[in-house]
Amino acid sequence: MNMLRNALPLVSLTVMLAACSPGGEVKPTVNNTVQKPDEKASQASKEPVKLEVASNASGSTLEAYKTLVYQFNAANPSIQVELNPIAKDYETLMNARMASGDLPDVFNTHGWSVMKYSEYLRPLNDQPWASSLVDEIKPIVTNDKGQMFVLPFDVDMTGLLYNPTILKELGRSVPATWEEFAAVCEAAKQAGYTPIHVGGKDDSGLAGMINRIALSLLIMDSGKNYKKELAEGSFDWNQFDRVTALILSWKEKGYFNVDNVTADKNATHTAMAKNKALFTFQSNQSITEIKKLNPDSKVNLMRIPTLLKTDEPFLISGERDAVGVWKSTKHEKEALQFLSFLAQPEHVSAVAASYGIPAALKGVKVDLGSQGDVYGQFSKLSVTNHFDRQYLPNGMWNTMKSVGTSMLSGMSAKDVSKTMKQDYDRLRSAAAR
Numbered sequence: 001m002n003m004l005r006n007a008l009p010l011v012s013l014t015v016m017l018a019a020c021s022p023g024g025e026v027k028p029t030v031n032n033t034v035q036k037p038d039e040k041a042s043q044a045s046k047e048p049v050k051l052e053v054a055s056n057a058s059g060s061t062l063e064a065y066k067t068l069v070y071q072f073n074a075a076n077p078s079i080q081v082e083l084n085p086i087a088k089d090y091e092t093l094m095n096a097r098m099a100s101g102d103l104p105d106v107f108n109t110h111g112w113s114v115m116k117y118s119e120y121l122r123p124l125n126d127q128p129w130a131s132s133l134v135d136e137i138k139p140i141v142t143n144d145k146g147q148m149f150v151l152p153f154d155v156d157m158t159g160l161l162y163n164p165t166i167l168k169e170l171g172r173s174v175p176a177t178w179e180e181f182a183a184v185c186e187a188a189k190q191a192g193y194t195p196i197h198v199g200g201k202d203d204s205g206l207a208g209m210i211n212r213i214a215l216s217l218l219i220m221d222s223g224k225n226y227k228k229e230l231a232e233g234s235f236d237w238n239q240f241d242r243v244t245a246l247i248l249s250w251k252e253k254g255y256f257n258v259d260n261v262t263a264d265k266n267a268t269h270t271a272m273a274k275n276k277a278l279f280t281f282q283s284n285q286s287i288t289e290i291k292k293l294n295p296d297s298k299v300n301l302m303r304i305p306t307l308l309k310t311d312e313p314f315l316i317s318g319e320r321d322a323v324g325v326w327k328s329t330k331h332e333k334e335a336l337q338f339l340s341f342l343a344q345p346e347h348v349s350a351v352a353a354s355y356g357i358p359a360a361l362k363g364v365k366v367d368l369g370s371q372g373d374v375y376g377q378f379s380k381l382s383v384t385n386h387f388d389r390q391y392l393p394n395g396m397w398n399t400m401k402s403v404g405t406s407m408l409s410g411m412s413a414k415d416v417s418k419t420m421k422q423d424y425d426r427l428r429s430a431a432a433r
Helices: 002-006 037-045 059-075 090-100 164-170 178-190 203-219 227-232 237-252 265-273 285-293 332-342 345-355 371-376 387-391 396-408 413-432
Strands: 049-055 079-085 106-108 155-158 160-162 194-196 277-280 300-302 315-319 322-325
Touching (some): 049 059, 049 332, 059 079, 059 332, 059 345, 079 332, 106 332, 164 178, 164 277, 178 237, 178 277, 203 237, 203 315, 203 387, 203 396, 237 396, 237 413, 265 277, 322 332, 332 345, 387 396, 396 413
Parallel strands (some): 049 079, 049 106, 194 277
Antiparallel strands (some): 106 322, 155 315, 160 277, 160 300
16 A cells, blocks of 8 residues: 555655754754653644645646645644645546545545545535535536535536637528538538648547537437436447447548648647638637637637537536545545635635636636636536536546547447447446446
8 A cells, every 4th residue: 555655746845944054064963851751642743634635737737736735734734735746647546546445635536526436535515615616517516416525626618619700701600500510511611611620639639529429419419318328328339320420421521621630739729720720629728729829819619519409509517626535534624624725715716727717616706818708608508517427437538539539540430339339338347346
C-alpha cells in the first residue's frame, strides 16, 4: 500500500525552515532536556491532520487548486492539505486505489461521481452549500435516491459549434433536425465551404461526435429510445448502426474536410476562424481559441439536432471539476471543512474561471468574457448527461476514440457496432465482479 501511495507525486504546500549560523554553517541544536511521556503526547497531539487530495487538474486549473490549498493551509494550521496532481493516468491510478481499498481523503471524480465513485463517497446533501446547485448540474451529480456526492465547481455545457457568418450568407437558419443539418451542409458544400471540420488526429474529438449523435438518436428520440435497455445490458447493438451510418453518410457526401484523418484541433480552429468551415463537434473552449485567431469571429454554440421535428434540440451538461470525500476517511471532519472552504463563492469562481465556463453554484459570478453571451442564451434550457457517462460502462470513451479513428479510415458501421458491443459486454462484466 505504501508503494502505491508513493507512486502518486505529493505537492505539500509547506515551508521548511533551517537555522543557520551567520557564516552559513548549519549547527546542530543540543537539547539535554529529557521529555516526560505526557509532554511527548502533548506535542504529538499538536501535529496537523494531513489530508490527501487527489486531482486530475492541469494547467491553469491546477494552479487555481494550488492557490486554494495554500490559502487553506495558511488559515488552518491544524490541517495540512497535501495536493496530489495526477494529470496523466489519473483514472488508472484511482482504479488501483479503489481495488486496494485505500482512497485519498478528497478526490476529483472527473465526470463520474454517480456512476463510478458514488459507492466510495460520503453523501453531501447535509452540507450548507448543497441546496445552491444550479439546475443544469443538479440532475447530473444526483443519483436516483436524490443523493449527491460531490461539490461541483462548474457546468460543462456542450453542443455543436457553428459559424453564423457562413450560415447568414447561405440564407439558412440554425438546423433543428439532422435532416435540416444535412441540407445546410449540402448548401455549404455547393458554396465552396467545408460543411463539417473534423480534426481526426485528435481522437477525443471523434469520440465526442459519436457521443453527441448517440444521445440524439438512441436516448432523446421520443419515438423510440433505449435508456432502459442500455441500463439493463439488453441493448441490441445493431441499433448503434444508426449512429455510425449517419456519420459515414456525411463522409461519403464530402461534408468533411479532405484531411479529416490527419488534421488536428488547431486546424479546426483555423478553418473556423477564417470562415472556411461551417460546423464542428468541438467543445466550447474552442470558441476562445478561435477568437484568439480572429477576434471578430462570430462562432457560436448551437443545440444538438434531433431526428424528429417534434423533439426539441438539446445540450449536454456534465461535471467538469468536482470533488468528493472518501466515505472511509479517518478525517471526515477536516475533509468537510476543506470542502466548505472550497465552496465559498470566490473559490468556486476561481476554479470555474480557469476553464472559462459557468459556476455550478447559484449566485457565483464568473468572468466569462465573450463566452458569457454563449452560455446566457441557453441558461433556461433542459440538458442531459454525456452518453458514455450515463449509459456505458466506464472505459468505453477509449473505445469510441478508437472506432472513431477507424471509421475515418474505412471501418464499416457493422464493424463499429460489433466492436462497441464487445467492449460494452467486457467492461460491464468486469464492473460487476
